[in-house]
Amino acid sequence: MLEVWGRKTSSNVQALMWCIGELRLPYRRHDVGHRYGGNDTPGFLALNPNGTVPILKDGDGEPLWETGAILRYLATRYGTGPFWPADLDDRTRIDKWAEWSKINIALNFTAPVFWRVVRTAPADRDEEAIRAALRALEVKLDIAEAQLEHHAFLACSEFTLADVQFGHVLFRYFDIDIPRGEHPAVKQYYDALTKRPAFIEHVMVSYEELRVA
Numbered sequence: 041m042l043e044v045w046g047r048k049t050s051s052n053v054q055a056l057m058w059c060i061g062e063l064r065l066p067y068r069r070h071d072v073g074h075r076y077g078g079n080d081t082p083g084f085l086a087l088n089p090n091g092t093v094p095i096l097k098d099g100d101g102e103p104l105w106e107t108g109a110i111l112r113y114l115a116t117r118y119g120t121g122p123f124w125p126a127d128l129d130d131r132t133r134i135d136k137w138a139e140w141s142k143i144n145i146a147l148n149f150t151a152p153v154f155w156r157v158v159r160t161a162p163a164d165r166d167e168e169a170i171r172a173a174l175r176a177l178e179v180k181l182d183i184a185e186a187q188l189e190h191h192a193f194l195a196c197s198e199f200t201l202a203d204v205q206f207g208h209v210l211f212r213y214f215d216i217d218i219p220r221g222e223h224p225a226v227k228q229y230y231d232a233l234t235k236r237p238a239f240i241e242h243v244m245v246s247y248e249e250l251r252v253a
Contacts, residue, residue: 054242141202146205
């Protein structure tokens with residue numbers, strides 16, 4: 041039984057839970073962080089001294105933190121090809137796109153865009169900063185667009201760990217009230233993700249509790 045610490049409205053927790061769902065692994069999750077608190081307690085900090093979510097504990101194993109590391113752990117221990125192939129070259133190709141997604145998409149969207157639009161009061165929003173962040177994000181989405189014009193999924197023709205790192209951001213990207221560039225291949229890809237049961241359950245989650253009026 042996997043044990044997860046982290047609220048379901050955390051984007052990093054959503055990536056982890058989506059992976060768990062795709063691998064059909066049993067789990068127990070604890071709401072921690074934001075309005076639930078608990079991430080600054082001695083017990084929590086003993087699991088993760090950074091005070092961040094998610095944390096994963098697999099049986100008697102040591103607590104794991106940092107989402108990318110956790111995802112690779114789960115994929116290696118419980119996944120198979122094509123999700124996480126045994127062949128080093130094939131696996132590294134997927135890992136390349138997974139890491140690219142984390143650095144270039146998730147980090148360029150969550151704080152620079154989502155936090156400024158949803159987690160900031162309208163009167164306090166820096167509209168120029170939002171526009172600048174969107175311009176930077178669209179440049180990165182151009183790269184994904186070019187890739188998805190030739191592949192059904194981000195790294196190849198099959199669903200892989202790279203899609204978890206890339207796709208978990210897209211629900212909020214397409215849902216919030218922002219101007220979006222033309223990326224028809226990305227939109228088609230996102231529409232396909234919205235039909236995956238684990239994506240629906242763990243990613244297409246209301247974020248209203250995060251909204252600042």
